Amino acid sequence: MNKDSISNFINNEKIENLSRWLEQGFINEDFSPFLLNDRSSAAVQLKYLFDILNTAQQNKFKSAVALSIQNWKLNDDPSILTDLVILTSYVDAYDTIKALENILKSQSNGDAVEIKYEVAVEKIISTLFGFAKSGIEVLRIQKLFEKLFFGYFDRRYAVQLFIGLCICNPKQYPKYLAQFFDLYEETKDLYNLDIVVKTFLHTVPPNILREEFISLGFTYQDKLKNIAYAKPFFDFNEKYTSSAPQAKYRVEDSRRIKRELMSLENKKKLIETSLDVVKKKLYPQVVAIYLFSKEGNLYRAGISGVDSQSNLVKKWFEEPHYSLSNKEDESFIVRAAKNEESQFLNYFEEEALPKKIWDSYSEVLGGLRCGMAFPLDGKNRTYGVLVIMNKIDQKTGNIMLNSCAFSDEEYSWFSEISSLIAIAMSSFHRGEQDKLENDLSKLLVADSPKEKVYQEVVKRLTSENTGFKACVLRLKNEKEELEVIEVYAHANNDEEREKILSRRINRAIRPEAKAFHSEVEKYLKPEKFLIDESTIGKFSENQKWVRENKFKSFGCFPLVAGDDFFGTISLYSAYDYNFYSSYDNFLERVTTLLASFILRVKRGEQIENVIAEEIGHIKEIVREENFGKKKNQINQELENLAGSLASISIGQMILSLSSYSSFD
Amino acid sequence: MTEWVRAMSKEDSMESKSALLNILYDSKSSSQETKETLGLFFNFIARSWNQDLAENIFSAFCKFTGDNDSYFCKGRDISETNQECSRVMDLGSFYNRYIDDRNYAWGIIKPGQELEPYQVETLEENDISIRKEGVTIRGNKPFAWVTKTAALAEITESLPQQEWGAEIRNQLGLNHHRLHDIVYIEIQYHLETVRNTNLRSPTFIEGYSCLGDFYEPVYRSFKAEDGWGSAVNLETYENGLPEAVHSPIEFGDGFTLRYIGKAFASNQPFSTQHLLNSFRPPWYDNLSQELIELINHNFQVTIGG
Numbered sequence: 001m002n003k004d005s006i007s008n009f010i011n012n013e014k015i016e017n018l019s020r021w022l023e024q025g026f027i028n029e030d031f032s033p034f035l036l037n038d039r040s041s042a043a044v045q046l047k048y049l050f051d052i053l054n055t056a057q058q059n060k061f062k063s064a065v066a067l068s069i070q071n072w073k074l075n076d077d078p079s080i081l082t083d084l085v086i087l088t089s090y091v092d093a094y095d096t097i098k099a100l101e102n103i104l105k106s107q108s109n110g111d112a113v114e115i116k117y118e119v120a121v122e123k124i125i126s127t128l129f130g131f132a133k134s135g136i137e138v139l140r141i142q143k144l145f146e147k148l149f150f151g152y153f154d155r156r157y158a159v160q161l162f163i164g165l166c167i168c169n170p171k172q173y174p175k176y177l178a179q180f181f182d183l184y185e186e187t188k189d190l191y192n193l194d195i196v197v198k199t200f201l202h203t204v205p206p207n208i209l210r211e212e213f214i215s216l217g218f219t220y221q222d223k224l225k226n227i228a229y230a231k232p233f234f235d236f237n238e239k240y241t242s243s244a245p246q247a248k249y250r251v252e253d254s255r256r257i258k259r260e261l262m263s264l265e266n267k268k269k270l271i272e273t274s275l276d277v278v279k280k281k282l283y284p285q286v287v288a289i290y291l292f293s294k295e296g297n298l299y300r301a302g303i304s305g306v307d308s309q310s311n312l313v314k315k316w317f318e319e320p321h322y323s324l325s326n327k328e329d330e331s332f333i334v335r336a337a338k339n340e341e342s343q344f345l346n347y348f349e350e351e352a353l354p355k356k357i358w359d360s361y362s363e364v365l366g367g368l369r370c371g372m373a374f375p376l377d378g379k380n381r382t383y384g385v386l387v388i389m390n391k392i393d394q395k396t397g398n399i400m401l402n403s404c405a406f407s408d409e410e411y412s413w414f415s416e417i418s419s420l421i422a423i424a425m426s427s428f429h430r431g432e433q434d435k436l437e438n439d440l441s442k443l444l445v446a447d448s449p450k451e452k453v454y455q456e457v458v459k460r461l462t463s464e465n466t467g468f469k470a471c472v473l474r475l476k477n478e479k480e481e482l483e484v485i486e487v488y489a490h491a492n493n494d495e496e497r498e499k500i501l502s503r504r505i506n507r508a509i510r511p512e513a514k515a516f517h518s519e520v521e522k523y524l525k526p527e528k529f530l531i532d533e534s535t536i537g538k539f540s541e542n543q544k545w546v547r548e549n550k551f552k553s554f555g556c557f558p559l560v561a562g563d564d565f566f567g568t569i570s571l572y573s574a575y576d577y578n579f580y581s582s583y584d585n586f587l588e589r590v591t592t593l594l595a596s597f598i599l600r601v602k603r604g605e606q607i608e609n610v611i612a613e614e615i616g617h618i619k620e621i622v623r624e625e626n627f628g629k630k631k632n633q634i635n636q637e638l639e640n641l642a643g644s645l646a647s648i649s650i651g652q653m654i655l656s657l658s659s660y661s662s663f664d
Numbered sequence: 665m666t667e668w669v670r671a672m673s674k675e676d677s678m679e680s681k682s683a684l685l686n687i688l689y690d691s692k693s694s695s696q697e698t699k700e701t702l703g704l705f706f707n708f709i710a711r712s713w714n715q716d717l718a719e720n721i722f723s724a725f726c727k728f729t730g731d732n733d734s735y736f737c738k739g740r741d742i743s744e745t746n747q748e749c750s751r752v753m754d755l756g757s758f759y760n761r762y763i764d765d766r767n768y769a770w771g772i773i774k775p776g777q778e779l780e781p782y783q784v785e786t787l788e789e790n791d792i793s794i795r796k797e798g799v800t801i802r803g804n805k806p807f808a809w810v811t812k813t814a815a816l817a818e819i820t821e822s823l824p825q826q827e828w829g830a831e832i833r834n835q836l837g838l839n840h841h842r843l844h845d846i847v848y849i850e851i852q853y854h855l856e857t858v859r860n861t862n863l864r865s866p867t868f869i870e871g872y873s874c875l876g877d878f879y880e881p882v883y884r885s886f887k888a889e890d891g892w893g894s895a896v897n898l899e900t901y902e903n904g905l906p907e908a909v910h911s912p913i914e915f916g917d918g919f920t921l922r923y924i925g926k927a928f929a930s931n932q933p934f935s936t937q938h939l940l941n942s943f944r945p946p947w948y949d950n951l952s953q954e955l956i957e958l959i960n961h962n963f964q965v966t967i968g969g
Contacts, residue, residue: 119796122764122765122766123760123765123772125765126760126765126769126770126771126772127771127772129769129770129771129772130771130772130774133771156766157766159766159767159768159769160765160766160769162769163769164769191767192767195767195768195786196767196769198782198786199768199769199770199782199786202780202782202783
């Protein structure tokens, strides 16, 4: 059969006949004009054939090939399929995919499988590479490959599927590589890792390798770096490999996280964002932040995670506050706060959490396998604890219940993120402190009623973002007693607050009383101490109240302006509050501002008294002297003057009055 | 038999005249094994002539070997040679058939497709430890052509790499590759492997094994002193690279791979007339008669049997 006769043959025969003719060609070694059986260069011959066919003939030929594939059965000679598959290099992807799907379907039906089947599948997958590279049916091929790759299809094809997926969607390579590494760990004998990695590194474009490297989990990054062939490759991309650039990258990433967290002005948002950062970096099943309450207990301030079915948990179970001193509350979370060092959770250590809590988490998460807790250490205090429990396989999204462990790199990252969150919290608290100070400044210079100012000061000093549970303002009265002007306590509700305040004895302290207030007044310096059995006696009347509220630390600050002592502000904390220097300075500034306000109020009151007295004198003179018709007019003017003076702010009034030396 | 020889010697058939020249050359072989096989061939012709050979006299070669693998590699045994040998293959055929893509994952290597440097490095450095299981080195028919490794080295040492492919194709007489871009790979047989191989001088039996309608057989029987044959140089029609054949052997340890590279398609036509003219001695008018007498004298041919 020469070229012309082949051309005529293809023109004249139906597709079905051509298909049968092809099948014969693969079966029969002596089939003419081609040798398409499982020997030598069938593909070369077919390329020759294609070269002599016009487009219409080629399409007809392709249809015949596709039909042969469709007609292929496992009980036929599988070598036919092998060759047909090679032939499909010249056909289209759709039919090839269909062929593979048919084969897999047959296999799942338990039909006979022999070595030729393996070759056939191998060739089909290889052929699909070609289509993917050409951008033909890429999504469909990717979908099929992903289904097989992550569905743990016959692992002998894992390399092909892995590389094929990298061709289809190189940006997703971290997901595919991680899966491959896991498969390799389980079945090392099947693969030559060096060759696979070499192919992988030359399949994914270099820029994508660099850009997406960050998405590869630390464990897998390390695995990749440990492969000899990959090392020089990543040396080329020095940003990600040698220790110094790696550190640089790490620092840049840390700075980015830090900036993001520190830009947040809302505590709730700060916690939510922190949880998100941890999730993105470490893929825990659950991440939570525990903070110290004003009572000194740890409470769950935020939590985020998925349940055993990988569904986002929208409503979490109630979790009690943990006392650092109560043995029943002992847990790896409490230990992290108490010891100010990292703690770990292991699946076999059920005492890592209180039994009820362990069970609650196990129920939601499907089990507890691993976890870490890091203290959120600020400069002067520990804000709370960052906790992660269980890991998610970042490739599959499945919970890693069988091999849950955190690498050194992950541990390191967790530590760093904990620090960043603590820094952000510290920054947040400092911001809140500044805001409080600023608000008080405005309040104190404004023309506000002193009662309102006093109420606001004690209220703000016990607000959410301070460490104080109760505040007492005492001012010296005319009898030189330190009289309680305002008392306020932080509480969950007004009822609770009322209960706390009602138990307190608010008697004025006489000058001769031997209370610490006398020392404060005498030396004009704060009195600060931790409350224990050796110091509780200092509270005399309110010892019981201090005990009931379990206050642990106390500070009494003098209100001093110039040489004048006006009173004290006392602050109670329910935990071992350390009045460290920065907060001490803050309180000093607040008390100074308050003392200045009190001084101004007092002077204003003095001036008002003087003015009232002087106007009284004038009225007396007017009444005694005969001003005739002018009398009523003068009195009216005096009333107006008194009213005007009263309506002018004290500060302005002082300025106004200072410009007059007399009423002449 | 006589009729077949006469049909083959028709004036307008250069290929068949060349074939008769080759048959004559091989019929003078002193190897008993060769003689026995030729005897079987002549008897086959004698038996088959009246059945279906008349229509396609050239198909005799294909039909003779048929499904019987035992007729190949019956030339002189040269496996005791001290020469390392090499098989040159089209890369696509080699990769797609011999290499397990489940490990390499390079996909189908198409005809003319070159390898990337890392792939060349991988193939050359990783020996053939991840080859397919159970594959044997052989061609369409159950034997394989090889040449001397040293002879290939002479080419690769004297020419720039981009010329290796075309030069090797021409010197190996790979006429069926001439019209297309083909990438070649060399499978080098270690000496120990060569000695365990049934290495034989080629005869016309291998030279005219089925190639299909698109291929013009380019074969000229020749035997150097060491028993090696010689391919026909496609450009000069002179002797090209030495060649020998061997029976299928398992592809595994004992081989090294070397990437040769691409041979671009050649526009220069191959002339069967020139090939015929290049035979020594050349075609002469009473050759067919001489051949018939030689066959009748040296081989027991049963006419019609």
